[in-house]
Every structure is written in structure tokens, then in C-alpha cells.
Amino acid sequence: MKISIFRYDPERDSEGRMQDYEIEPEPHEAMLLDLILRLKGEDDTLTLRRSCREGVCGSDAININGRNGLACITPIRALGERAVLRPLPGFPVIRDLVVDMTQFFKQYVSIKPYVVDPGPMPDKERRQSPQARERLDGLYECILCACCTSMCPSYWWNPDKFVGPAGLLQAYRFLADSRDRDTKARLDDLDDVYRLFRCRTIMNCTEVCPKALAPSRAIERIRLMLAERAL
Amino acid sequence: MAAPPSRVVFLNLAQIRLPVGALTSILHRVSGVLLALAIPLVAWAFARSLANPEGFADIAAWLANPGVKVAAVLWIWALSHHLLAGVRHMLSDVDVGSRLWYARKSAYTVNIAAVLIAIAAAGAFW
Numbered sequence: 001m002k003i004s005i006f007r008y009d010p011e012r013d014s015e016g017r018m019q020d021y022e023i024e025p026e027p028h029e030a031m032l033l034d035l036i037l038r039l040k041g042e043d044d045t046l047t048l049r050r051s052c053r054e055g056v057c058g059s060d061a062i063n064i065n066g067r068n069g070l071a072c073i074t075p076i077r078a079l080g081e082r083a084v085l086r087p088l089p090g091f092p093v094i095r096d097l098v099v100d101m102t103q104f105f106k107q108y109v110s111i112k113p114y115v116v117d118p119g120p121m122p123d124k125e126r127r128q129s130p131q132a133r134e135r136l137d138g139l140y141e142c143i144l145c146a147c148c149t150s151m152c153p154s155y156w157w158n159p160d161k162f163v164g165p166a167g168l169l170q171a172y173r174f175l176a177d178s179r180d181r182d183t184k185a186r187l188d189d190l191d192d193v194y195r196l197f198r199c200r201t202i203m204n205c206t207e208v209c210p211k212a213l214a215p216s217r218a219i220e221r222i223r224l225m226l227a228e229r230a231l
Numbered sequence: 232m233a234a235p236p237s238r239v240v241f242l243n244l245a246q247i248r249l250p251v252g253a254l255t256s257i258l259h260r261v262s263g264v265l266l267a268l269a270i271p272l273v274a275w276a277f278a279r280s281l282a283n284p285e286g287f288a289d290i291a292a293w294l295a296n297p298g299v300k301v302a303a304v305l306w307i308w309a310l311s312h313h314l315l316a317g318v319r320h321m322l323s324d325v326d327v328g329s330r331l332w333y334a335r336k337s338a339y340t341v342n343i344a345a346v347l348i349a350i351a352a353a354g355a356f357w
Contacts, residue, residue: 008239016239063241066248089247092238100238153253156242200256201323206331207250217329224326 001025001079003035005046006086008093016093018084025076032079033060033071047096055210058145062097063089068147068208088150090159104146107163111171111189116182132178139173139218141211142166148205148215154198161194165205165215168196172218175225183225191226255338259316262309262345269306300356307352312345 003023008016021039029035033050040046048071050060055073062071063086065079091099115126149155149164163171171190174180190196196219205215249257280290293299319337323329328337 006241010239013239016241063247066246084246086241086246089242090240092240151247153256201252201320201329202256203252203331203334204250206334207252214331216331216334217326220324220326220329223324 001076002082003039004082004084005036005039005097006093007046007096008087009045009095030075031072032064032074032076032083032085035076036071036085047098049098056143058143058210061088061145061147061150061210063087063150068151070145070147070210073210088146090150090156091146099150101146103159104149104164104166105144107149107159107167108144108170111163111167111174112182112186113170113174115174115177115180116185117179118181126179128178135176135178136173138213139169139176142169142173142213143211145210147208147210151204151208152199153202153204154200158194158198162198163190163195165199165219168199168222169213169215169218172222175222187222187226187229190222196222196226251335251338251342255316255319255341258312258342258345259320262313262316265306265309266313269309273306294356300353304349304353304356308345308349311348312341315341315344 001023003021004018005021006016007013007019021043023035023039025035029038033053036046036048037050040048048060048062050072051057052059053072055070058070060071061068064071064074065082065084068088071085085097087093087097087099091101091104094100117126144166146166148169149166152165154162155164168190171186175183175186180186199216199219201216201220203216206213206217209215276290276293279286281287294303319328319341322337323334328334
């Protein structure tokens with residue numbers, strides 16, 4: 001099969017170019033990442049991020065045939081005879097398939113991704129009922145791969161002002177947490193035309209999430225919390 | 232570290248596969264712009280058609296022009312798409328049909344229904 005990969009070396013290139021590789025998958029190779037790593041074995045200038053190789057760390061998020069996904073859990077047989085690989089859209093490219101995620105993590109940090117409770121520290125852990133814990137299902141599984149945020153048009157045009165789907169999913173993960181005591185401040189921070197309301201419910205985020213999560217629904221839940229608070 | 236403005240960014244919309252929801256969102260904007268631009272003309276034509284029998288006859292004659300008919304069909308498409316997509320949005324905002332499966336179906340429905348309404352309007356015009 002043919003794999004076409006976006007190549008960019010900031011020291012040599014003024015813009016990106018596509019490089020074609022011919023490669024036949026071998027029987028033990030099941031996922032796209034296996035092929036990319038074999039290509040890297042043959043051409044060590046090819047640069048990408050990867051760590052766990054099994055969809056847990058989220059580091060090999062790239063744009064595969066026009067759609068964001070994790071190379072390590074994209075089956076080769078789903079690609080057909082040709083795969084076009086590019087870096088995540090809208091993120092500055094450092095080299096080849098590696099993008100700069102500084103702005104993405106800045107937005108993530110801005111929603112205070114930790115339980116806030118100004119009360120006294122408990123002797124042991126902060127207790128949570130099984131029912132309250134269940135409300136975090138579909139939220140805590142996010143691996144921050146940025147597939148969603150990098151597919152979001154609202155984020156493309158305002159990466160510095162709009163939190164983006166990944167950050168907002170995490171914002172709701174802590175709003176929904178029974179142990180968190182910071183609901184008012186969290187909602188105050190998000191009640192902004194850009195930070196939350198730049199979302200136009202296009203739902204590209206939910207379309208591409210490799211963990212099948214629904215950032216768009218988390219965003220709606222936050223909007224409903226704001227609406228309920230105002231009524 | 233802020234990215235210098237010269238940094239290469241991949242953002243070629245022709246090379247990104249946009250899901251149906253994104254297409255619907257783009258058409259929602261396009262139809263909104265068309266409707267806004269058409270307001271002066273539509274308001275003028277509406278007022279004139281109501282002013283007196285001669286005004287009505289003028290506008291009726293004007294609407295018999297093929298170019299005006301095409302524009303009117305386009306306007307009806309824009310109105311239908313914008314209205315349907317807006318209703319879809321409002322329902323989604325109160326968590327009705329906001330699961331991905333339903334959202335995809337409703338996006339296809341909005342896009343197709345607006346075209347069907349425009350075709351029906353074209354049929355009525357010709």
C-alpha cells in the first residue's frame with residue numbers, strides 16, 4: 001500500500017511537503033502505527049510521537065485520511081490501499097507529525113483540572129458514593145490526545161480564547177464530581193462568549209474521539225448548568 | 232513559549248474530512264448571510280406588494296423574470312435551511328437529539344429537507 005506522510009524540517013523547509021512511501025503490511029502488523037514505525041526504521045529522519053502503542057497515552061494522535069485519530073488503534077485494513085497522514089490540524093508543527101501542544105495544555109490547565117475543596121483535609125480519602133462516582137463515567141476516560149480540539153473549527157479560529165472540547169470535557173468532569181466544592185467559581189470562569197460559548201455544536205469533537213467520548217454533550221451540560229443557575 | 236507566526240500549521244479545509252455536522256454548520260452560516268443580505272430587497276418587495284394593487288402587479292411581474300425566480304428559490308432554500316438548522320440547534324441545547332447518532336441523522340435531514348423545500352418552491356414557480 002501507499003502511505004503519504006507530511007514532512008517538515010524547520011531547519012530546511014519553509015513549508016510542509018508530502019512524501020510517499022510504498023509499504024506492504026506484514027502478517028504481524030495490525031495497526032497503522034506498526035507501519036509508521038517500520039518506515040521510521042528505514043528513514044530515521046521521520047519524526048512522530050508515540051509511547052504506549054495501545055491507545056492509552058494519546059501521544060500518536062495524527063490526521064489520518066482527513067480525520068483525526070490515534071495511529072496505534074487505527075487498523076491497517078480499515079485504510080484501504082492508501083493512507084495520507086498529516087499532523088493535527090490547527091496546531092503549529094514542530095517537525096513532521098509532531099505538533100506543539102503548548103496552547104492546548106494552557107487551556108487545559110486554565111479549567112483547574114483537579115478537585116478543589118477549601119475545607120479541612122480528611123483523615124483518609126475523600127469518600128464518594130458509587131452513584132456519584134458513576135457520574136464521572138464518560139468523562140474521566142479522556143487521555144488528552146487532542147484529536148477533538150484539533151478537529152474543532154471554533155478552536156482553529158480562537159485557540160487562545162476558546163477552551164476547546166478537551167478542556168471543556170475536563171471542566172465538566174470536575175463540575176460533575178461530588179467531591180469538588182468549586183462549582184460557582186468554575187461556572188463563573190466559563191460563563192464567557194469565548195471560553196465556553198464559542199462552541200457552535202458542530203460536534204466534530206464527538207465524531208473523532210478515539211475513546212468514543214462526547215465532549216459536545218459535556219459542553220451542553222455546562223450550558224444547562226449555567227441556564228439553571230440563571231433561572 | 233508562544234509559537235512564532237511563521238510556524239507551519241496544517242489547516243487545509245479541502246484536505247480535512249468534515250463530518251456532516253460541520254457541513255450543516257457551514258451551510259447554516261451561508262444561509263444566514265444570504266438571508267441578511269436579502270433583507271432590504273425582500274422587505275422592499277413585500278412592502279410594495281402590499282401598498283396598492285399596482286404595486287402588487289409590479290412585484291408579480293417582477294417575480295415572473297427567470298433570474299428573479301432563481302434568486303427567490305435560493306432565498307427559500309436559505310430560509311428553510313436556516314430555520315431547520317436553528318430548530319435542530321435549539322433542541323440540541325436542551326439535550327434533545329444531541330447524541331452523535333441522532334445529531335448525524337438530524338444534520339442529514341436538515342440538509343436534504345431544505346433542498347426538497349427549494350425544489351418544491353421551484354415547482355410552484357415554474
